Amino acid sequence: MASAVIKFCAIFMLIAVCAADVSELGRSNPQPVTEVCLGCICQAVSGCKQGAQCEGDHCGLFHITWPYWADGGKPTINGLPADHPDAFPSCANDPYCAATTVQNYMARFGQDCNGDGQVNCYDYMAIHKKGGYGCKGDLPYDYVNVFNQCVAAVAASQQG
Structure with missing residues (x-):
């Protein structure tokens, strides 16, 4: 578990740097996704495997499709x-550009998918998997499970 947390932290730092770089791309709105x-x-979708390329119709760490x-x-x-x-493939396979794509997508489609009265990370996770128009349905168990484990691991690392 410790090596998984260390690996996640390395990926997390890469994405954090990415989020900082996104602000230089001319978007005046704050980024919706932390x-x-x-x-x-990223962890739930692909395991954040560095060097992820296109497979079928999806590309990169976030498994982004052309649409x-x-x-x-x-x-x-x-x-x-x-x-x-x-x-498309060069952006989707680049962690920085892919994160920019996710941020832009969530800024456009962000909504309360689970009906709890808030738009937060759980909604963004659902939107990422099911799309901007269909996020209210059931999600794959494995996807949600990995996502929840990741969130719990980050919370635990911040407490200790």
């Missing part, structure tokens, strides 16, 4: 135009 939440979504990327504003890296054939 670094911890981004890290736990998700488009709804997230089509951010790009290295000045690549959004209509370039490599724009």
